[in-house]
Amino acid sequence: MKEIEIQAMTENLPVVLGFVDEQLETAECSMKVQMQIDIAVEEIFVNIAHYAYTPEVGNAVIAMAITDGSAVIVFKDRGIHYDPLAKADPDISLSAEERQIGGLGIFMVKKTMDDVKYEYTDGQNIFTIVKSLK
Numbered sequence: 001m002k003e004i005e006i007q008a009m010t011e012n013l014p015v016v017l018g019f020v021d022e023q024l025e026t027a028e029c030s031m032k033v034q035m036q037i038d039i040a041v042e043e044i045f046v047n048i049a050h051y052a053y054t055p056e057v058g059n060a061v062i063a064m065a066i067t068d069g070s071a072v073i074v075f076k077d078r079g080i081h082y083d084p085l086a087k088a089d090p091d092i093s094l095s096a097e098e099r100q101i102g103g104l105g106i107f108m109v110k111k112t113m114d115d116v117k118y119e120y121t122d123g124q125n126i127f128t129i130v131k132s133l134k
Contacts, residue, residue, distance in 0.1 A: 001074070003063035008049045008077060016045050016062055020073065027066045029133045036112045037071060037131050043105040044075050044127055052079025052125065069134060070114065075127045082125060085110070085118045 061076040115130035
């Protein structure tokens, strides 16, 4: 796996996306799949930047590998322990005014990625997404 460690700040999102996109382009990923992965990466990284260390700033590690025709991307931070998959999915049948705020981004990640996992190990939030490149 290749990885970068970067301050979890929204200003660093372009660096994170560049890191991911460089590997996707090497793997000849389709533009549709790349866009789905980019949206998921943005959602997860921005959540880490906004909530993991508030009000402080800490680091995030993003690791990525292309294996068996799939992109595997792992996000690690040592911020507040939070499992985004534990929250119930939003009721998308309700109007925007009737829905509770939050949760749509992770819901979108869960719907567009082939596999999504969360674990808390050794004081780290570890969030993994997997997406087939086909």
